[in-house]
Amino acid sequence: EDGEILMRGRNIMRGYFGLSEATAEVIDKEGYFHTGDIGELDKDGYLKITDRKKDLIKTSGGKYIAPQSIEGALKTASQLLSQVVVIGDRRKYVSVLVTVAEAEAKKLSGASSYAEATRSPAVRQAVQEAIDRVNATLPSYETIKRFTILDRDFSQETGELTPTLKVKRKLATQKFTKEIDAMYEGESVD
Known part of the structure; x- marks a missing residue:
């Protein structure tokens, strides 16, 4: 199953x-x-x-999703993406938290700070394009409906990354509950 x-x-x-x-x-x-x-x-x-x-996620519709394969595909789809966390456990649809590579984001946006670069329409569009490329390869229940670009990257110092630079999924989702909840406000994405 x-x-x-x-x-x-x-x-x-x-x-x-x-x-x-x-x-x-x-x-x-x-x-x-x-x-x-x-x-x-x-x-x-x-x-x-x-x-x-x-690590499997089970959507509210009962479908199982392997988040690591989606996360890997997204990171491969664009050098702009630094870290990705797939969200969707007991949710109607899949969303992602995204951090971007600082140098790439600043270059693309012309911004002087990381936080400013994450708010850039050019950066947001580039992330959306990477998601669209990956979504084209996924079954409909796995497609990413919404995303949030975080205003800082994950690190070992802030606790979201292990010493081998893997994302601590549980901790990341706990730290960014406000951002996650915002992606599910109004829910409707069919």
């Missing part, structure tokens, strides 16, 4: 020694080990891991 990779066979563990509850959490009644990874088979039959199950 959600694309989780399941495995079964003699080469897979029987369970955690002495931990029957922990075993029941990862091995189902049919003997399948639930890996916690989300994947898909490519056209040649190779398994491609696309996300972690714990």
